[in-house]
Amino acid sequence: MIFSAMMAFLFVRGLDEQLILGSSAQVWVTKTDDSVSGAQVARAIAAFSDDHKVAVARELPDVKHPDSRRHLYLAAGDPNSDAASWLNDGYPAFSSHITTDVHPIEEIGQRDPRGFYYVFGAPEAADALVTELADLGLGASVQYPLAYSELAQYFAGDELLWSFWVIALAAVTMTGASVLLNAKAYGVLRLQGKSLIGLLARDLKQLAAFWSLAAGTVAAAVLVLLGLYNGLAWLGLFALVTVCLAGVLILLVLAAHAAAVALTFKVGVLRALKGELPARAAFVSTYLVRVPAVLLALGFAMDVTLASQHLTAREDNQENYAQAGDAVTIRLNGSWGGDSRPVVKQVGSWLRRADAAGEIIVAGRHDLQNLSSNARLPQGEILIVNETFLANQPVSDPKGHRYSPAPDNARVTDSATVRLIIPESLASHASNIRKTIPDVFGRMDPEVRRHLKIETSQAKSGQQVFGYNSGDRSPNVAYSPDDDRSLVRDPVLVVVPNGSHILTNDAYTTIATQDGIVFPDPDDVLAPLADNTYGLQAYVAAVNPVGQNAALLLSEAVSSFRLLLFNLIASVAVLLITGVGVCIIHSRKHAQAVFAQHINGWKFTATHRFILVVEGLLAAFLAWWVPVQVWRQNQDLAELSSQGIPAPSPPAQITTLDISAIAVLVVVEFGTVLLALRVFHRRIVKEGAAEA
Incomplete structure (x- = not known):
């Protein structure tokens, strides 16, 4: 019972940090024909909420602290509903790790309508909302993240499941051992004429008082602790999960107890009196x-x-x-509906301008061995960096001299020359690595590819270069996502001139999704987000502090x-x-x-x-x-x-x-x-x- 309460706490806390609890459905808007503004969509949702007497809320991450704060823009619908009370009383957060600020939906302003909307009330209202949004030129689909089937799937891939089975195994083991250790007592009861059913009934009767006391004690302790932690928020959901987990464990324990008692009946009464099994x-x-x-x-x-x-x-x-x-990285909005062309055009071109202005550090990653199927390259990583990266991170040549960024007057954005810096330990592979470099940049413009020049030099072996992220989002199949590769040992560096067209808009956007575009000054990204320069609010959801991400x-x-x-x-x-x-x-x-x-x-x-x-x-x-x-x-x-x-x-x-x-x-x-x-x-x- 104690373990069930602990496990339910971790499970519900994880759900609260991933989702808004209490909803009956989730509507995911992924397409728009741009025929209506964000404010028009907000007014339409408010009217829909009033007509159907359901609450509808739009979730948005906090721009500066996306992992610890989120915003919920709510259309109350039924003023007597639990969700409607959040406008005055606040969202009843189960977890203390994330803060949810609730606002009237009218305050959402001119935000791009693509994203997640929660429906609180009758589940069929979600389908009606999809129809309403379709009339506004928005494409959406309905999901049920809190349905039992979805929760079971979410739970199945969690490490908590292994904990559950280990505890189940321990409970079954201790139960069987406790019965077998009392084999003599069961032999005496059999001598007195007790049957298997009678013994089980006797045991359960004796255990009932202890279990009632234990359950009351555990329940009281849990209520006190939850009251101190979150004011008993979502107590019903927590209790349901706890009862389900405890119920499964209790059934396993009862089955083990019955099987162990039945096992004692396999021995004659006289032998059982001696404790034989x-x-x-x-x-x-x-x-x-x-x-x-x-x-x-x-x-x-x-x-x-x-x-x-x-x-x-x-x-x-x-x-x-x-x-x-x-320093911060950017977090892109994932509600594009599979069409990445608009985000590549808008975000990629903006990042190129920021690179040319020296506002960003580029630190893209590729797996060296998987660059080419023809060349047999050793395991390692390639870092695609800009000149600003070299200005911030020391990289030395074999003689110990640090590589310097190109002078400002030499940073020509249309230059087709890149610097390839190979560590001494990979010098024997220099020719093969050089041949694969054009493939690093993906679909380059044919003209740029034709005039691409590569200047090769060496770096001192044994160096560790800071990559500004742990590499968990980079496409390196040879490494586990749990590996912390913040310091890359002996990387191959491909230094691209700031803002050069060698890196395509697609390349800039891809590197950004891997936390490889770093803004040393957060204002360089927050300012264009605030005034929606280049239409960034539709595609950039938040900034992610580099240090905060590492701490998380x-x-x-x-x-x-x-x-x-x-x-x-x-x-x-x-x-x-x-x-x-x-x-x-x-x-x-x-x-x-x-x-x-x-x-x-x-x-x-x-x-x-x-x-x-x-x-x-x-x-x-x-x-x-x-x-x-x-x-x-x-x-x-x-x-x-x-x-x-x-x-x-x-x-x-x-x-x-x-x-x-x-x-x-x-x-x-x-x-x-x-x-x-x-x-x-x-x-x-x-x-x-x-x-x-």
């Missing part, structure tokens, strides 16, 4: 839990070590982002690490419980044989060889599974490379941390069983000697 069935049942626990523990251990490396890298790079100061990714990395660590601890707990359970079953089944073999001089290892062999095999599996998988993966990558096919990922490596984690798991898995066997062995010998 049905060894074969109990062993099979225990290992059906123990083997998945081993797999989960191994998987989570590797995930924890990897997550710790990602977390450490992000923490180490915070200083670089601090040095970036107030660090926070997500911390949360992910904590959740994985929790899963690892829970799975190790299951390993401990099942290990002791195996020893209990073995000792109770073979108590007489163990005592007889002991007084006849048998060694401990010979007496318990079956358990030790089985656990030894599990330990060997734990020790060798990851190294074998890494070896096989690297063999596959080597085979791809030999065929000239770019590797989809870097060669896998086993770190010292990985080896340490595996070693600890082996010790826990085998050591627990060995220690428990020692304890039960001594008890059997002691009790046998006393009876003799």
Whole structure:
């Protein structure tokens, strides 16, 4: 019940940060024929809301703080509805990580109508709203993000699901163990004539009082904590999710309890009075839990070590982002309806003008190995940068002299000359890299491509260049999105003159979507947004502070690490419980044989060889599974490379941390069983000697 409440809290908080809660449907407007203005659309929505008695709200991110603040422009419709009260009382936020400001829809002004609209009320009103918008020349579709099917799909891809199954496994394990440890008591009750149904009814009756007390205590504590955290906002939704999660766990626990009690009936009453268990069935049942626990523990251990490396890298790079100061990137509106031509024309041309004026830093990324299918290039990254990048980030030649940006009088925007700076470590590939450079820029104008000149020089090996983002949005298939590649080691630099037509409008826009267009001075983007210069409000949704984005990714990395660590601890707990359970079953089944073999001089290892062999095999599996998988993966990558096919990922490596984690798991898995066997062995010998 405690875990269900914790999980429901994380789940509902995540929903609140992604969506506006309480809506019955979401309408996504992606097309417009520009026949009506934003103000006309707002008035039409207000009239629609009044006519249909439903609330309709437009969501917009905050221009300066898109990850921590959002704006809701609301047409109330029914003044007695919950959504209508938000205009006076504010949005009842469940999460404290994001602020939602609610405004009357009339205050939205001349904003582009494309985007997300929430409908609060009858779901069929969303279809009517789509029809109304179509009459205004807007193309829209209806979505139901809070429907059960959508929530299940959202939950299925979340790390919380793994936590749920680990806790379910732990609950089932502890329930089965608690029943089997009371085998003698069940034997006495069977001797008194209790049936299986009678025993289950007795157990449930005894547990009912404790469960009622536990449920009341948990509920009271949760209400107090939620009251302090968010004033009991969305308590009904939170309670529903909690009850559903707890209900599933309770059903699993009840099934495990019934199965374990039924298992005790597999032994005769007289043998049950001695605490004996049905060894074969109990062993099979225990290992059906123990083997998945081993797999989960191994998987989570590797995930924890990897997550710790990602977390450490992000923490180490915070200083670089601090040095970036107030620099921002832009966040583009994604509601284009699949037609990117208008945004490429407007945004791309604006970025070119800003580049020519020295207002932006260009830091685009490409994967070196995937640039060409003909040339066999090593793994690495290409940074497409402008002269302003070199002015802000130090890059040295082999003699230690820093590369300087071209003088202002040499920055000719129609120049067709680029500088290619290759690290010494890649000097042998210089010719092949040079041939692939025209492909880096995509669909260049044929005339520009024909006159393109490339000046090649070298950079000192071992340099790390700050890329202004972690590379999580760049099209580098050889890297995980979780990798923090803020510092790029030995990149190939392609330096393009500021504002040159070598970079097309499409290239500027693409790099912007990857957080590769940086404005050192936020006013250079906020000013044209405020007065809607070049019609930017339709396409640029917000600015994203570079440092704030890095801090957000660090926070997500911390949360992910904590959740994985929790899963690892829970799975190790299951390993401990099942290990002791195996020893209990073995000792109770073979108590007489163990005592007889002991007084006849048998060694401990010979007496318990079956358990030790089985656990030894599990330990060997734990020790060798990851190294074998890494070896096989690297063999596959080597085979791809030999065929000239770019590797989809870097060669896998086993770190010292990985080896340490595996070693600890082996010790826990085998050591627990060995220690428990020692304890039960001594008890059997002691009790046998006393009876003799």
